[in-house]
Amino acid sequence: MKTINHSLMALLLFFGLFTGQTLLAAEGAPHKVVIQVSTDDPRTQTIALNNAVNLQKALGQDNVQIEIVAYGPGLGMLTSNSKEGQRITSLAMQDIQFSACGNTMKGIEKKTGKMPALLEGVTVVEAGVLRLMELQERGYAYVRP
Secondary structure (H helix, E strand, O other): OOHHHHHHHHHHHHHHHHHHHHHHHHHHHOOEEEEOOOOOOEEEEEEEEOHHHHHHHHHOHHHHHEEEOHHHHHHHHHEEEOHHHHHHHHHHOEEEEEEEEHHHHHHHHHHHHOOEEEOOOOEEEEEEEHHHHHHHOOOOEEOOO
């Protein structure tokens, strides 16, 4: 009797795992990563972009969801003044998501009197740190170059 119960449990577990994997594949990419950019260091920002490109190359564009979240001094990377502007706009068209911290933007507006101009393809989120937390809770791997 115990053998049957263990066998039945193993079978149910197998089907549950199989079904879970199928649902995961149906929902989108099996790999998800969020990359934090919170520094104005150009080298670190370039590394973050390189990480995203390298992941897409290694896994295939359809097999990975990538979001780069910029806040604090890192927000400059996503503005019209960015030295990486053309590259970021191009990567946004290749399914890499870019999120700008709304709190940082409000702080800049308060200090300068105007809201920063963001690059095409950049989305504003309420708070960069909050976005990092939400994505990690959804199973995203976290990378900070």
